Amino acid sequence: MEPALIGLVAIIALALAFDFINGFHDTANAIATSVATKVLTPAQAIGMAAVMNVVGALTGTAVAKTVSKDIVSQDFATLELTAAALISAIIWNLFTWWRGLPSSSSHALIFSLVGAGVAAGGWGAIIPKGVNKTLTGLLTSPVLGFLVPILLMFLLSWLVLRLMRPRTVTRTFRWAQIASAAFMAFSHGGNDAQKTMGIMTFALSAYFGTQFDTVPLWVILSAATAMGLGTSVGGWRIIKTMGFKVVDLKPVDGFVAETSAALIIETASRLGIPVSTTHTISTSIMGVGTTKGFKKVKWQVAGKIVTAWILTVPTCIALGWAVHKLMLLISG
Template sequence: MTTALLILIGIVTLALIFDYINGFHDTANAIATSVATRVLTPAQAIGMAAVMNVVGALTGTAVAKTISRDIVAPGIAGDLRLVAAALVAAIVWNLITWWRGLPSSSSHALVFSLVGAGVAAGGWGAIVPKGVNKTLLGLVTSPVLGFAVSMILMGVVLWLFARHMRPGTVTRVFRPLQVFSAAFMAFSHGGNDAQKTMGIITLALGAYLGSTLDTVPTWVVLSCAGAMGLGTATGGWRIIRTMGFKVVDLKPIDGFVAELSAASIIEGASRLGIPVSTTHVISTTIMGVGTTKGYKHVKWQVAGRIVIAWVLTIPVCTALGWLCFRAAQLF
């Protein structure tokens, strides 16, 4: 067995570990609102999210192709150490933010760890503007859309239903609807997030084979879907508490609107090949829903901590990716 093959096996293993960590790190994205509103028990919510994450992960590869071809130039990305360094950096940041209970972006952690490793390997000229710009577009627009769409949709739903029904009736109507929206949220999360790992494994396979792969191998799709589903089943209770209980006091109607808004935005981004942060989107839809109740209904101090984690992810992961690649060059 050659050294290159051993490194490839190590990278695939690391990638699946990242995917697993992504699953339990981002469990809150799919189930925090349904747990907070008591529409589903924690066990029911996690089980449903795990299944729907796997199903969503099997529905496309557009985001995977962005990661594998449009972040780092193929000539530079051919170094297996670069891929390994990016994975290690992203895993480190995911574990730090998970431990602190901060819903940061696993997606942007991976992309900008890859950018940092790419800069260390070949300078800024090694970075492909197309993919990075697409990621930054998603970074900027998806939270804004999440906030705006959820506010508008909440206003429409309140006008159509809440003004004609008693609060107890509204809750009874929207409890089953929130089960649907939570499932849709888990589906969209699997469809966007699992593809990042598919992309990184495809990038490593291309580096090993000495050519860029045009398609994502089936075994890569299946293994990434399975790893994310398993991670989701493990749960991420620290972040669930932040997202579901500390930002806004939620009711089933609120959870339905927040999840439906977020899932629609994420699913649209997946079809366009844009790697977005499911964490960013669901966080801002929750804030948008809360704002319709009045400014004081959103706990802005907690929301501020979430924003800080978002802002820190890009420079920290770029630096970590750079450092990890420099360390890998010593071996």
């Protein structure tokens, strides 16, 4: 087997490893609120999330095309660059998982790719269109994630909740939250798995020296499967942070947070915008919390989450740049 082909196989394996880690790192996105409200047991929640992640990952490739074609110019696409981006993103994912911080796997990968691209060809290697699209998602999805659940909660309160007894509200929304958790897992798979599909397609373009206009079916299936398997493992450190440490949740709160976040993520997926499912569901939980009273949200914990978001972009650009330079140095 030729060295370049060995390198491609290694990168595909590395990409699937990233997707697996993304699955267990971001399991909390789909199930933290369901576990916190005791609507589902941890085992039930993880099983459902794993299945719905796979289903969601099979529903489109718009985000994958953004990652593969619109971040780094094809003129600078190499297997070394792709490997550097993946290694950097994996390092940041494992670090934030270890610290129990809900950071963005999506932005870790994309901005690691930016950093590696800068190391390979300077800022001229970076395509502004794709980066701007990513930054748009980075800035708008948390804002919408905070505001939409507030509006939805007030709307529900006005139309339904004020007419129902507390016990009836809890009983009704226990069932509704199961559906919203499934929708959240579906949207997570639909957006996050596509980043791995994109980076794998980028690697294929680098190997064959031509840009792929479509994502190969085997890439879609393997990325979906890897994320589903990762989700089945579960990321308990982050589940505890998001489900139990930000705000005390009831089934109606979980339903509103999950539905709001899933709608935002699903819309972004159809538009080809890579967004952070972590950012979106975290701010949705905060938004729901503020409807209970500003003091109900544990803002110190929320502040640590926001700090991780802010650090992800510059840290991953620097990591991608450093890993790529180190790889070139080692290879001579």
